[in-house]
Amino acid sequence: MGKKKNASEGGPATPATVALDRAGLTYQAHPYTHDPASDLSYGLEAAAALGVPPEVVFKTLVAKVDGLRAAQGLAVAVLPVTATLDLKALAQALxxxxAAMAEPAAAxxxxxxxxxxISPIGQRTALPTVIDSSAEQLERVYVSGGRRGFDISLAPTDLIVxxxxxxxxxxxxxCCR
Incomplete structure (x- = not known):
């Protein structure tokens, strides 16, 4: 698990993997078969498919934050799939x-x-990003690698960087669903 992986070693090349490779950070690619008919959320589906506890799988949400001057007032929140985003806490952190959830098309x-x-890494427009503090208690977190059916795992400190x-x-x- 400590060996560096890149897209050619287990997953597709995405802007997220390109950014990680460019930064020289260690991560692992985790492709899995996404089931469009699944009644699970994307994050819970990933946890089940990868055989990892859902508490280590983090979802990436985009919110519209009143008073935020960056990128049309949008910000990124990264939190466990087993939790719900506290919009007031996100706004306060910024x-x-x-704050309110952004429209999917805007995200x-x-x-x-x-x-x-949606991955928190390698986004087209760099947005202010807040990662839930629970990530700091974990050895590794799983986040979207930039495609449905593709997660990456890495140290929370590397994700923050x-x-x-x-x-x-x-x-x-x-959590929902």
Whole structure:
């Protein structure tokens, strides 16, 4: 698990893997077969397909934050798939008062990825990014590699660096589906 992997060693080349390779960071590619008919969320489907606890799989959400001057007021939140985004905590972490989920089309346009495959790494437009503080307790986290059916795992410290992220408690217990 400590050996560096790149797209040619187990997964497709995506902007996320290119960014990780460019940064010289260690990660592992985890392709799996995405089932469009699954009633699980993308993150829970990934956890089940990869045989890992869902608490180590993190989802990437894009929110519109009132008062945020960057990139049309959009920001990225990265949190466990077993949790719900606390929009007020996200806004506060960014020094603002209010946040709401961004429209999927806006998230796709900004990130360059499709919904269900949005990675916090290698996004088309660099957005302010906040990773839930629970990541710091883990040895490795799994995030989307930039496509549905493709996750990457890496050390949380490396994710923080490559995503140019800050860390804050932005998750609350409970999850959808």
């Amino acid at each position: 020094g603002c008062k209010k 796709e346009r900004s990130s360059g990825y499709v919904t269900g495959g 490559v995503a140019d992220a800050q860390v804050a408690p932005i998750a609350r217990p409970g």
